[in-house]
Amino acid sequence: MSQREPIAVIGTGYVGLVTAAGFAELGSEVWCVDVDTAKIASLEAGGIPIWEPGLEELVASVRDRLHFSTELAPAVENARLLFVAVGTPSTYSGDADLSAVRAVIDGLPPDRERAIVMKSTVPCGTGASIQRTLAEQGKHGYAYVSCPEFLREGSAVEDFRHPDRVVVGDDGGWAGDAVIELYRPTGAPVVRTDVPSAEMVKLASNAFLATKISFINEIANVCEETGADVTEVARGMGLDARISPSFLHAGLGYGGSCFPKDVSALKQLAGNTGYHFQLLGAVIEVNELQKRRLVGKLQKHLGDLVGKEIALLGLAFKPQTDDMREASSLVLAARLQAEGAHVRAYDPVAEAQARERMPGVQFADSALSAVRDADALVLVTEWPEFRELDWHAVREAMRGDLVVDGRNALEPPSVRAAGLTYEGVGRR
Ligand SMILES: NC(=O)c1ccc[n+]([C@@H]2O[C@H](COP(=O)([O-])OP(=O)(O)OC[C@H]3O[C@@H](n4cnc5c(N)ncnc54)[C@H](O)[C@@H]3O)[C@@H](O)[C@H]2O)c1
Numbered sequence: 001m002s003q004r005e006p007i008a009v010i011g012t013g014y015v016g017l018v019t020a021a022g023f024a025e026l027g028s029e030v031w032c033v034d035v036d037t038a039k040i041a042s043l044e045a046g047g048i049p050i051w052e053p054g055l056e057e058l059v060a061s062v063r064d065r066l067h068f069s070t071e072l073a074p075a076v077e078n079a080r081l082l083f084v085a086v087g088t089p090s091t092y093s094g095d096a097d098l099s100a101v102r103a104v105i106d107g108l109p110p111d112r113e114r115a116i117v118m119k120s121t122v123p124c125g126t127g128a129s130i131q132r133t134l135a136e137q138g139k140h141g142y143a144y145v146s147c148p149e150f151l152r153e154g155s156a157v158e159d160f161r162h163p164d165r166v167v168v169g170d171d172g173g174w175a176g177d178a179v180i181e182l183y184r185p186t187g188a189p190v191v192r193t194d195v196p197s198a199e200m201v202k203l204a205s206n207a208f209l210a211t212k213i214s215f216i217n218e219i220a221n222v223c224e225e226t227g228a229d230v231t232e233v234a235r236g237m238g239l240d241a242r243i244s245p246s247f248l249h250a251g252l253g254y255g256g257s258c259f260p261k262d263v264s265a266l267k268q269l270a271g272n273t274g275y276h277f278q279l280l281g282a283v284i285e286v287n288e289l290q291k292r293r294l295v296g297k298l299q300k301h302l303g304d305l306v307g308k309e310i311a312l313l314g315l316a317f318k319p320q321t322d323d324m325r326e327a328s329s330l331v332l333a334a335r336l337q338a339e340g341a342h343v344r345a346y347d348p349v350a351e352a353q354a355r356e357r358m359p360g361v362q363f364a365d366s367a368l369s370a371v372r373d374a375d376a377l378v379l380v381t382e383w384p385e386f387r388e389l390d391w392h393a394v395r396e397a398m399r400g401d402l403v404v405d406g407r408n409a410l411e412p413p414s415v416r417a418a419g420l421t422y423e424g425v426g427r428r
Helices: 014-025 037-044 055-061 073-078 099-106 127-136 155-163 174-186 196-225 230-238 258-273 278-302 328-338 351-357 369-372 391-397 412-418
Strands: 007-010 030-033 066-070 079-082 114-118 144-148 166-169 190-193 310-315 342-346 376-379 402-405 422-424
Touching: 007 014, 007 073, 007 099, 030 073, 055 155, 055 422, 073 190, 079 174, 079 402, 079 422, 099 114, 099 127, 099 144, 114 127, 114 166, 114 174, 127 144, 144 166, 144 174, 144 196, 144 369, 166 174, 166 196, 174 190, 196 230, 196 258, 196 278, 278 328, 278 376, 278 402, 278 422, 310 328, 310 369, 328 342, 328 391, 342 369, 369 376, 376 412, 391 412, 402 412, 412 422
Parallel strands: 007 030, 007 079, 030 066, 079 114, 114 144, 166 190, 310 342, 310 376, 376 402, 402 422
Antiparallel strands: none
16 A cells, blocks of 8 residues: 555546546555546546546556545545545536535535545635535535646646646645645645635636637737737737746637636626626637637638538647537537538547537548538647648648638648638738
8 A cells, every 4th residue: 555645536537537647646546436437437447538648648557546436435435635626617607517516515424534625616715615515514524625726638647747836725724734745746836825715816817818818819800900910929929028928829719628617707706796807708708709700701701601611620629638618619610500601620539529519510530531622721729730731732632722720820831832822810
């Protein structure tokens, strides 16, 4: 048995499975729980339910320290620290749906000396509310720690190993100490604070990054009217250490399982307290309009889209993941179909996830077969392989000549050299 503290991880999705495997690599026995019986069966059989670079190898290497179950009981029996990594999607109102978190709390046995370590992204005030529920349910032995997660899909394993920071919000007791001890080998700076502040660090961080994206997208839109080139503008801005170059890439807007719902949750959280968070309203609106502007660009070149063949390259919300939650491709495909266009698509890894969410879209098994006889190609997700495309072959395969680079990821001269028309976002 390892010398490291055994832990439980409840919810074995993108965050939970990476967290479980990461702590197992650091030496802990990890008791993983999920209500999804198919997921647990697959994990027990050695499968990995998600596509995440390095995760399959990591899970295989620590397999003997990972224990999977659909029941909470073995986890609570074997571990003091119960990491909660269940989903917290948006409700129709835009508030965070905490039903999965609540189900975990309700399922905990009474009177155990345990700690809930909240990895799920929850609105500020959730910790206090859970502590009240625990008291009402007579579960007095449970401590509560907010430990928000900052890993990024696509580099989640490396992000676990080398976090920029570890945020621990608690009342200063044994549980916070134990969480910090678990993360000590990563060498990450620790921000120890109270529970509401830790909860707010997560929401504010995502809202700030989303704001940066919407800001540069608005700059791109103004560039299109004024003759400036947003990639040059971003390069010049990003060298200012106060600004930094990250999240200054103009494009189709943000998507994914975190930014849309977390920005909306923060806006709603503020609204529920009577504060109107004006800035976030604009961030969300700019992000929505950005996808529609792209449809406008297609119309500018192709006219009416009825019957036009449009090829989407990349479907996942970003490269290096198969996650289709809130992907820009979903809105784009639906808008194009509503305009009467036929949509075909290719993604290196997300097809299975995309098929469930994109009715009427034709799926191709390569970029080149997706663009065959297409009137326009739209780069939606900047997978590296699309940068390497043979543009002469693309030109030959296509019926039309329009390339719309929704991520400013391509080299316009190479695309144009093949006789194609290039249109980016805010680029000359
Ligand atoms: N995905 C990311 O990049 C990321 C990054 C940082 C934070 N987060 C946050 O982490 C949380 C989890 O996100 P995710 O992307 O891993 O979600 P996910 O949907 O991939 O995984 C959630 C898992 O929880 C399971 N689950 C639901 N209810 C359960 C219950 N009562 N008991 C046990 N398991 C249950 C689901 O079956 C699923 O496997 C969310 O709050 C999210 O906002 C996600």
